[in-house]
Amino acid sequence: MVSRANQNRIVTGAHYGLMDWLAQRVTAAVMAVYMVLLAAVLIVAAPQDYAAWKAIFTQPVFRIATLLFLLSLYWHAWIGMRDIFMDYIHPVAIRLTLQIGVILSLVVYTIWSVQILWG
Amino acid sequence: MQKKRPKYLNLIKIKLPLPGVVSIGHRVSGVLLFFPGIPLLLYGLHLMLGTPQSFDLLKAVFSNAFVKLVLLGGIWLLMHHFCAGLRYLALDLHWGIALKQARASSYAVLAGGAVLTGIIGVLIW
Numbered sequence: 001m002v003s004r005a006n007q008n009r010i011v012t013g014a015h016y017g018l019m020d021w022l023a024q025r026v027t028a029a030v031m032a033v034y035m036v037l038l039a040a041v042l043i044v045a046a047p048q049d050y051a052a053w054k055a056i057f058t059q060p061v062f063r064i065a066t067l068l069f070l071l072s073l074y075w076h077a078w079i080g081m082r083d084i085f086m087d088y089i090h091p092v093a094i095r096l097t098l099q100i101g102v103i104l105s106l107v108v109y110t111i112w113s114v115q116i117l118w119g
Numbered sequence: 120m121q122k123k124r125p126k127y128l129n130l131i132k133i134k135l136p137l138p139g140v141v142s143i144g145h146r147v148s149g150v151l152l153f154f155p156g157i158p159l160l161l162y163g164l165h166l167m168l169g170t171p172q173s174f175d176l177l178k179a180v181f182s183n184a185f186v187k188l189v190l191l192g193g194i195w196l197l198m199h200h201f202c203a204g205l206r207y208l209a210l211d212l213h214w215g216i217a218l219k220q221a222r223a224s225s226y227a228v229l230a231g232g233a234v235l236t237g238i239i240g241v242l243i244w
């Protein structure tokens with residue numbers, strides 16, 4: 001509920017905080033669902049050889065679900081790593097370098113993921 | 120007004136409350152899952168789905184008991200991070216924010232991570 005005193009208050013800031021907070025939780029939920037389903041598949045019928053694994057991973061639904069899982073992982077990892085850098089790494093130059101390193105590695109991981117899944 | 124207060128920041132001697140242990144465990148496991156976790160996961164997937172030869176190589180690597188132990192360490196990090204994450208989602212929904220429940224759920228997270236790791240360990244051995 002908005003109190004009377006806050007009704008005309010103009011909230012300033014970059015506004016990415018809530019979005020990141022929400023993204024961290026939504027990506028976590030996506031990963032949790034994927035992992036539980038994957039665990040169920042592995043318990044019911046664990047593939048034993050290369051052909052069986054390949055057969056699972058070439059199913060379109062499974063490919064897309066896995067890519068969704070990995071993209072969620074990368075987004076989730078970015079927010080988490082950034083939060084940790086903001087808390088513990090105070091010199092701006094070092095923090096920025098680390099953050100750029102994380103972003104670049106996640107971009108590379110994304111390209112690699114697509115190559116693995118569709119290769 | 121400056122008061123002289125005793126600062127007691129000896130990290131060895133500070134005893135974290137249980138939710139604090141879960142919290143720092145969530146952070147440390149998160150960092151380790153990011154690195155080396157993600158690149159190792161992708162390299163494993165790459166070998167598993169690459170060629171029959173690379174699949175056999177991966178299988179040979181994981182038949183080593185030491186490698187299995189390291190994998191189990193990684194799985195423990197993941198299971199702790201998973202359970203602690205579920206707890207934070209519950210706290211976001213204002214479930215279990217009273218001290219007593221928060222302590223109990225912290226204990227459940229620590230136990231849950233260890234038990235799940237134990238179950239997976241039995242399954243992969």
